[in-house]
Amino acid sequence: MEKPNDINGHAVSQCSVSIRKVPSKDEPTTCKAKFASFFKRNLMVILTVSGVLVGVGLGMMVRNMKLTRAQMTYFAFPGEMLLRMLKMIILPLVVCSLISGAASLDTRSLGKLGGIAVSYFLVTTLIASAIGVALAFIIKPGVGAGALNTNNLGLETVSTNKETTDSFLDLARNLFPANLVAAAFRSYATDYKMVAVGNITNGTLVYQKVYLQHEAFNDRTRALVPVGTETEGMNILGLVLFAMVFGVALRKLGAEGEELIRSFNAFNEATMVLVSWIMWYVPVGIMFLVGSKIVEMEDVVLLVTSLGKYIFASILGHVIHGGIVLPLIYFAVTRNNPFIFLSGLITPFTTAFATCSSSATLPSMIKCVEENNGVDKRISRFILPIGATVNMDGAAIFQCIAAVFIAQLNNTELNAGQIFTILVTATASSVGAAGIPAGGIITIAIILEAIGLPTNDLSLMLAVDWIVDRTTTVVNVEGDALGAGILHHINEQEMKKQKHQQQGEEELAEVRVEAVANLQAEEETSPLVMQQNQGVDVSLSTPEDKAAMESAL
Known part of the structure; x- marks a missing residue:
């Protein structure tokens, strides 16, 4: 783990800051030495991407061996261990990072940054929902597929009788867990x-x-x-809210809360050390995660031919939102190249692609955003856990496409009111979507209930969710990372503005001190002021002040 430097108030790694300097004797000069240096710096990225490629090849080879269910479980065991390690670290990472992050920011900064973050999340999710609905009406994935049903593909039906009102009430209830210990699982x-x-x-x-x-x-x-x-499942939403409020309360305590804040900071740093150790197992785990998914696939050709337009529409929506919309928003705010920023996040993107879990990608995302992109720790550890919980741009895209797809499948014409309901419901319900594989299927049920469509065809979504969910998770974590970068830029601009204001106030203070003598001289020449300030002792003035008064007179 590289020793961080403290630059501009935030920690960055030594390799993430490009400073023009005179070449030293220790720097590589030959092509071989430069290649070795590049390979050493990007070793984790190379290993992670190689894990995906090797996993695909391994899965294709093992697939021909016709493994039994038990043998598939054994084959997927190394990948399962990676998921268990990443999920193990989520609870201490989220709670401690949010408490330390909220405690390190003053209340005004916290409120301003929180407001900007919420606005960014809502706007990007609403744009994602609009892209999903537009693509579904342009590509029409459900038109002509009315004869398709779950019996054709041999799928189990997904039954849900949950109403829309109850779903949103559950979201509010989970914000305030009755038992914090139980909320952990x-x-x-x-x-x-x-x-x-x-x-x-x-x-x-x-x-x-x-x-x-x-x-x-x-x-x-x-x-x-x-x-x-x-x-079963961690109530991450309730833990996030509690950690934020608890961090603000610790800051309000002042000196009494500093010891506990330092304890949480130390706990957080120790957790990040564990994350750096787990990262070296990521390539192996990803290799078996991807390979096991390929082995478990049954009839891929039938799924792709029958649901190919739906898969294409979903992935195209993710490419448009993640490759065009989000980078444009980042560029519009920061005026920096978004792809340079994203190039430092290849490892978490690969992890997201393999695990299909925003929460499981959180540890590597925090590590890479801080070390590779120089984002302030206070910003990254405050905003990324919240984003992994409430910011689901990729999920909003495929949920809207799925809702319109099922409407077209049932030959139902959607009116303007139902389309608006899809947009609003997808944006709002994505906040409570679980950051786990196939977590968005339940959210699709909420949208279908809101517009009055049957939920019988949800199993079709579940059949191809393992394909679509990979690009969905990548877009989710990309939105979180770019949001952290935007907040870091805004925070730096505010710090520069405050610094200039302080310098201006100091200059004004110096000007006032120099102008005191002249002001006193003017007061003495005024008969009105002389009557009010006759008791002023001018004998204490310095020789310079006296000379200034004489010159003014």
Whole structure:
């Protein structure tokens, strides 16, 4: 791990700052030495990309061996270990980095940066949703595929009876977990329970919910009512909010909270050391993750031929948003080349492509953003955990395309109100989407319920999710990284502006001190001021002041 330097108030690695200097004797001069130096600097990137390529070749070879389910599990074990290590580090990394980040920024800076971050997340997600809807209407992936159903592909049906209102209420409930310890491994989710609501006497039913059913054997009406349950999975949203508020509270304590802040900072630095160790296992884990996915594929040709237009529309949307829209936003704000910034993030992008998890990519993203791109630690460790939770641009694109695809599949014409509902619902519900593989399928169900479409065809999305989810996650983490870069630039500009203001105030203060003598002289020549300031002792003036007064008089 390279020793960081402190430049402009933030930590960067020694290799990330390009300073023009006179070549020394130790610098490589021959082509061989330069190649060796380049290989050493970019060893992690080369190994990670090689892991993906070797994984593809390994998967194609092992695929022909017709492995059993048990043998596939054994083959995927090294990749599973990588995912477990990355998920293990998420909880301490998110909590400690957010607490230390919120505590290191004053309340005004925190509020301003937080407001800019939320605006950036909302705007980019809304643009992503609009791109998804536009591409779905241009490419029309569901037109002509009305005969396609889950039976053609041998897929299991995905059943969901969750209503849109309950989904958004669950999002609010998860923001405030009742038990912080349980939030580390469980989330709140609404389920439905069948209860009796009354007798039937006149042969009519009182429909309390759409899930109302009637049992003839006891002549009782029974209805599905929402009940609270706990589901497996970290409540990252609640932990993020608690860590931010707790960091602000520690800063408000002043000197009393400094010891605890230093403890969290030390914990955070130790976590980053663990991340640097885990990074050396990433190429091996990625190789088996990609290889195992290729081995598990069943009939790829049938999926691609039947759902090829949907896959193409989704990936094209990700290319447009990630390759054009997000870089343009970064360039418009910073006036810097976005692709130079992104070139330092090849390792986390490769990790995102292999793991399909924004949360699992978070450790490597924080490490590379700070070391390769020189982003202030206070900014990166504050904004990246939030972005990994609430900023899902790639997910919004494929969710909107999926919603329009299912509408076209069912020969349903969408009106302007339903299109607007898709845009708003996809933008809002992507905040609560889990940063895990296939986490966006549940969100598609929310969108379908909001516009009144059946959820029977969700299994089609799940069948190709392993393909689309890879580019989805890459776009998600790219949006987080560019957001951190934009906030870092804005923070630097604010610091420069404050520095200039302070220098101006110091110059003004010097001018005032030099002008005191002349002001006193003018006051003494004024009869009005003389009557009010007769008690002023002028004898204490220095010889220079006296000379100045004489010259003024």
